[in-house]
Amino acid sequence: MRFDVLTLFPEMFSGYMSQSILSKAIEREQVSVHVHNIRDWTKDRHHKVDDRPFGGGPGMILMVEPVVNCVRDVQAMSEEPGLVILTTPQGKRLNQPLCEDLASDHKRFIVLCGRYEGFDQRVIDILQPMEISIGDYVLNGGEVASMVLVDSLVRLVPGVLGDDLSSWDDSFSRGNRILEYPQYTRPRTFEGHDVPEVLLSGDHGAIEAWRKAKSLENTKQKRSDLLE
Template sequence: MMKIDVLSIFPEMFSGVLGHSILKKAEEKQAVSYQVVNFRDFADNRHQTVDDYPYGGGAGMVLKPQPIFDAVENLVQKAEGKKPRVVLMCPQGERYTQKKAEELSQEEHLIFICGHYEGYDERIREHLITDEISIGDYVLTGGELGAMVVIDSVVRLLPGVLGSEESHIQDSFSTGLLEHPHYTRPADFRGMKVPDVLVSGNHRLIEEWRKKESLRRTHLRRPDLLEEIELPSDMKKLLAEIRNQSE
């Protein structure tokens, strides 16, 4: 079972996300356990202050190292098994990808640190964390929403969580490409019809159509992804056909 701990001064934000849908079912299946800790409880002052003015001046407040160090050390001491990955949610971090989600899903214990205010004391970055993650090139009011995104993307990859073990294998980005289009009943909705190949029953042609449409969608929407992967010869041929059709 994976163990996920979250450090936040707003732990109530997580109840709706972790307590519903796939994330809740994953915990019920004992694929994962969650704990959200208010690191304000670890502050060593009677007012439970977790931030202070930055040395050298400047706008905003900075999260102090002591409460976060003590909170993480407490969780590590209580945990059994391997040393956890300690993930700092921060817009300066590594941009999050499906590859990173797959990497984190192999861990036994993850600790997420959600910050607020102007930023973190640099000693947290230098001496406490193992990973620093950003979910995009923009700034949020805190790390909670980012942590929820990462947790959701990791937990759905755990064995037995999704209804079909093949679901996440075919996801966009898992193969390096965007996923092909999907259709369901009715076959004709207000004159908008499902492609004939999908109702043909010919599985070879269906698979070829899906490959080609995955390539087409990636070529049109995220051509940068095609520069990062080595396609097999049959898919290179399909991509050449798509590019010729686009000209």
């Protein structure tokens, strides 16, 4: 799976890409992440990418020309066509079923990170990106949202987690569309809190039944909307 991330702040991704599961997936060539600076597609010596909005109003708008040219050139960098995604509060809400659909239907993603007051509308009109939101709130830019998107898709690439069943029973996932059951590890007892005996019994049928019951109980208590 390949990601091309288009941003005004490429330095934000260096630490993220060098840690944990993503770093290992990149080393094993299961995933590649390429970060591109939109300013490289400007034509003036100041690398100007934004301007005031027509009609007035606060803030600055990302200009159409450098963004569209950047996407087109990046699209041509690989024979695999990339799905263009724009991170925006106005987009479709990112959830686990959507992540699973994206991961199964596409091998390459071109992710546009917004800034300031957003993109000139013609960016959307011309490129027709999939618009995705990670929630009903506003961030300073789309970089963090793009990291969320990358992280949620990378873990669905076969082999990245080591055991492909690792993600099967996660909350909202294919094997469990509600919340996950509680998990425990050593020690068996800590400050009067014990690991449930059923998990120590070796009875796989009883353990499975306990997990299903606890998953449902968790969901009723914390996210009852998932049961509607």
